[in-house]
Amino acid sequence: MIAVIDYGAGNLRSVMSALHHVGAPTYIAESAQDLSRARAVILPGVGAAADTMENLRSRGLADAITEWVVADRPFLGICMGLQVLFSLSEEGGGQECLGAIPGRVVRLHGELKVPHMGWNQVRQVRDCRLFAGIPDGSDFYFVHSYVVVPEDPSSIIAETEYGQLFCSAVGRGNLVATQFHPEKSGTLGLQIYRNFVSGYTA
Secondary structure (H helix, E strand, O other), rough: EEEEOOOOOOHHHHHHHHHHHHOEEEEEOOHHHHHOOOOOOOOOOOOHHHHHHHHHHHHOHHHHHHHHOOOOEEEEOOOOOOOOEEEEOOOHHHOOOOOEEEEEEEEEEOOOOEEEEEEEEEEEEEOOHHOOOOOOOOOOEOOOEEEEEOOOOOHEEEEEEEEEEEEEEEEEEOOOEEEOEHHHHHHHHHHHHHHHHHHHHH
């Protein structure tokens, strides 16, 4: 079973719908105890880092997620679910995050409009099961104002250009996470979920 964490994020239902579409057995997890029967965990997310961390902590999920990731159990983070894995976000004057991946979350800079919203190319920088069967340079859907900067560049599995080159997906062991929204990205987005289910939870 795949646990999809519910901490009040707005894209929970669309993520659940995508998983059901690819035939994945799922359930909603609202507490650390709810993760006990999961084979894999998905952390979706939209919104602000401070609100996300407050909600995760209030439900006892922050430590549980960190322990899950440190144990190298299958995990997929999406958008804010990627960003809160890092040590610190600069959003809102600074927000301590989960610290499961060393690095920072910084605001997009440049002359292009922020937030970055819409379809953009994702360039795969190294092989990863998450992108199996997906052509390099495929378009996925983004909605974000901040980007992750891993301390270890080898954790980057994909990059995207929007006024600057930024990390659009990370992978390390059984952890993968994307800045883009697979559940809003049509057929290829469904393939991302299918790859996670088949490549990380089988």
